[in-house]
Structures are given as structure tokens and as C-alpha cells.
Amino acid sequence: MRSPPIPEMATQEVQLSETLAHLKTESDTLKGKLEEERAKLHDVELHQVAEKVEGLGQFVMKTRRTLKGHGNKVLCMDWCKDKRRIVSSSQDGKVIVWDAFTTNKEHAVTMPCTWVMACAYAPSGCAVACGGLDNKCSVYPLSLDKNENLAAKKKSVAMHTNYLSACSFTNSDMQILTSSGDGTCALWDVESGQLLQSFHGHAADVLCLDLAPSETGNTFVSGGCDKKANVWDMRSGQCIQSFETHESDINSVRYYPSGDAFASGSDDATCRLYDLRADREVAIYSKESIIFGVSSVDFSLSGRLLFGGYNDYTINVWDVLKGTRVSILFGHENRVSTLRVSPDGTAFCTGSWDHTLRTWA
Amino acid sequence: MSSKMQSSGSIAQARRTVQQLRLEASIERIKVSKASSDLMRYCGEHAKNDPLLMGIPASENPFKDKKPCTVL
Numbered sequence: 348m349r350s351p352p353i354p355e356m357a358t359q360e361v362q363l364s365e366t367l368a369h370l371k372t373e374s375d376t377l378k379g380k381l382e383e384e385r386a387k388l389h390d391v392e393l394h395q396v397a398e399k400v401e402g403l404g405q406f407v408m409k410t411r412r413t414l415k416g417h418g419n420k421v422l423c424m425d426w427c428k429d430k431r432r433i434v435s436s437s438q439d440g441k442v443i444v445w446d447a448f449t450t451n452k453e454h455a456v457t458m459p460c461t462w463v464m465a466c467a468y469a470p471s472g473c474a475v476a477c478g479g480l481d482n483k484c485s486v487y488p489l490s491l492d493k494n495e496n497l498a499a500k501k502k503s504v505a506m507h508t509n510y511l512s513a514c515s516f517t518n519s520d521m522q523i524l525t526s527s528g529d530g531t532c533a534l535w536d537v538e539s540g541q542l543l544q545s546f547h548g549h550a551a552d553v554l555c556l557d558l559a560p561s562e563t564g565n566t567f568v569s570g571g572c573d574k575k576a577n578v579w580d581m582r583s584g585q586c587i588q589s590f591e592t593h594e595s596d597i598n599s600v601r602y603y604p605s606g607d608a609f610a611s612g613s614d615d616a617t618c619r620l621y622d623l624r625a626d627r628e629v630a631i632y633s634k635e636s637i638i639f640g641v642s643s644v645d646f647s648l649s650g651r652l653l654f655g656g657y658n659d660y661t662i663n664v665w666d667v668l669k670g671t672r673v674s675i676l677f678g679h680e681n682r683v684s685t686l687r688v689s690p691d692g693t694a695f696c697t698g699s700w701d702h703t704l705r706t707w708a
Numbered sequence: 709m710s711s712k713m714q715s716s717g718s719i720a721q722a723r724r725t726v727q728q729l730r731l732e733a734s735i736e737r738i739k740v741s742k743a744s745s746d747l748m749r750y751c752g753e754h755a756k757n758d759p760l761l762m763g764i765p766a767s768e769n770p771f772k773d774k775k776p777c778t779v780l
Contacts, residue, residue: 363719370722377729388739396744400752408760411771431770448770548728589732605750607743625743626735649754650747651761668748693759694771708760708771 385627393629397668406674414704421698423685427468430691434475436463442477456497465513469520478511484525505535512554526553546579548586555599560606568609570597590621592628599643604650612641618655632665643685648692656683
């Protein structure tokens, strides 16, 4: 049992707890002020403004190609800028590069770990990055020689203290942005493996990230198990905006093509749209009948359509402006885990726990 | 860890939270009506170039072809 504190220490402890209480009060006051400021500008709903926009007709989209070859759940995929190649990664530990037109496999790498949760294509098309339970992000240059052992050329770039959940090259092959189960995001120099900037602010695992379109400047958005979506300044490491309206983990975030907004998909079975200049959520995409989580979201080229891959094996297509669902797509035989629209917007690709990828148009 | 150290650790954390909130509270915002009409305008301007929205004919979409195109 602790001996009673001497009077001097007791006073100091009281002073510290008073400061703590004072800071807590200030924190609560600021949160209240933030809500007030945001509410003042909430003069109308997006779908109300969009009433005058013409409705969308029937959409006929179906599976155009099925890519088979992974031996276990597909966890992530990314498009090459050439609009036809795709990289995918799986729980089976393999990373495969496909020609999505012909469905041919062009490269395959076996990682030293299972659960390769993240993969990304380099802007040049000459390399891919991937990682997962190994807590790292590694870059593999793609060789024209099919017989060359890609694993030998592997370069370890990022080191986290927990799993890698997402990775993305910035606008060149020289830098990679990563997010991790360790609660942080980080920016790395590919050549030296040096940490250029780290981003602290999430209170739990960070599950996803997306870079702002290059015209909008150096920011990115991340989503996590703390139900928050944070917008970051890449140069300073500062969190500049934070949104906390989801009721569960945020599995996917994607910028609207103009860079003025972003969409998110969550385990709470909703997708949401946040406008950065209004600094608030402006739309929720949900239905009572949709009760399974959203794993991944992406916009069509104009931003009018939002595609969501769901844990109930379906893809729901939403009218971004009106907030209504325009189509539901079936085909996968297990959870849709990843979804990306092609760079020229002619198709989108999904990856699933059913071991396959599908392209849809 | 003495309770004094715990308190000062929490204080540092609380100070960071207050700093962050001050920053977030001070940004400039626009009305939702303005933000919405900007989003709508962007959609409208880019709609005709959105293949998934417009639906381009099968002959022009390499994914819709039954036989892949080959350059001879």
C-alpha cells in the first residue's frame, strides 16, 4: 500500500489534474464549436439540390472477364496506367500481374508471408508494390523476361510495426504512401527506403488510403478502425480535417474526381460522401435491405456513379447526386474485397474471397 | 509509473487534442448548397466522357469484345 503523499506532491498532483480537467473542458468546447460552425452552413441536402438533375436510366453491366489463378482469397488489386494490366494479391501469398483483355498471367511473385493485403502498380508500369502480414511494403521491378526470378530483385521499402493495410505510389515511382495496423500512415523514398514523413492521429488500425488527384495538391485521405476519415497534408504530416460519422470501421476511401470530396465504405453497411470545402458529410448511400459491410468503393470517371463492393457478395451502384441505388450486380461467390475503376473509366475490376477477379462493363 | 507521470502523459495528449481541434475549427468552410452545385456541375461537365455512365458501344469497348483486339 502506498504511503500517503507528502503535502507538496499532493498539491502538484492536484494542479496537474486541474490542468487536465481544464484541457478536457476546452477540448469539449472546441468540439461543440466545430459542430456549430459546420451546422451553420448546412443549408440544404445534396439530393435536394440534385432534384433538378435528370435521373439515370437502366444500367446493364455484367462480368466481361473472369481472372482465375489465385489459390485463396483475393485481397487487393490495382490497375496499370496502360488501362489493361492489373496487379492482384491474395491470402495465398501470391502477387499476380494480368493482362485483363486476354486474361493471361504475365508475372507471378510468391511473397514470404500469406495475407498480402495491399498491392499497387507503379505509375511507369515497370514495378509493383505489395505487403501485408510481413509488416513491410516491398517493390518488385517487372522484367520483360518472363523467366527472370522477380523475387531476387525485391526491394524492401516500408517497415511498420503491424500489418500493411494499403499502399500507393505517389505521382512517380520514387515515393510510396503506406497505411498500417499500427495506426499510422507513412511516406517513403523507394530508392533509399528512408521514411520521409509519418502521419499520427488515428486511434486504431488504419485500413485504407487514397491520394488526392494531382491537380488538387499534396493531400491524402485515410480511414480506420476508429471510424474516422482523416485528411492529411503530405508535406507537414498534419491532419487538416477529420470526419467521424460512420458507425464502424472504414474499409475504403476514394476521392471524387475533382478532388473536392471523397467517398467512404464501412462495416456499418453504408457508403458516405464528405465534401472537403463544406467540411461535412453530404450524402449517405444506404438501404434497410443492405446489412453487410462495404469493403471497397470507387467512382466512375465523371463522379456521377459510385460503385461499392459488399460482404454479401454483391456490387451496388449508386447515383452519387440523388443518393439512390441504380443497380445491383451479382456474380461473385463470396465477399467482394476490392474494387477499382480502370484509368480510362471503360470498366471496373473486383476481387473476391471466391479466389477470382472479374472485370465489369 | 507514478500517477504524476501518468497525468503529465495524459496532459501532453490532451494538449495535442486541443491544438488539433483549434486547427480544425479555424478552417474556412462553404455552404452545402454551393458545394453541392459544384459537385453537380463537375458531373455534368464530364458526363459525356464517362463510358460506364453513357454506355459506349461494344465495338468501342475492349472489355465488351468477345474476341480481344489484336494489332497485326
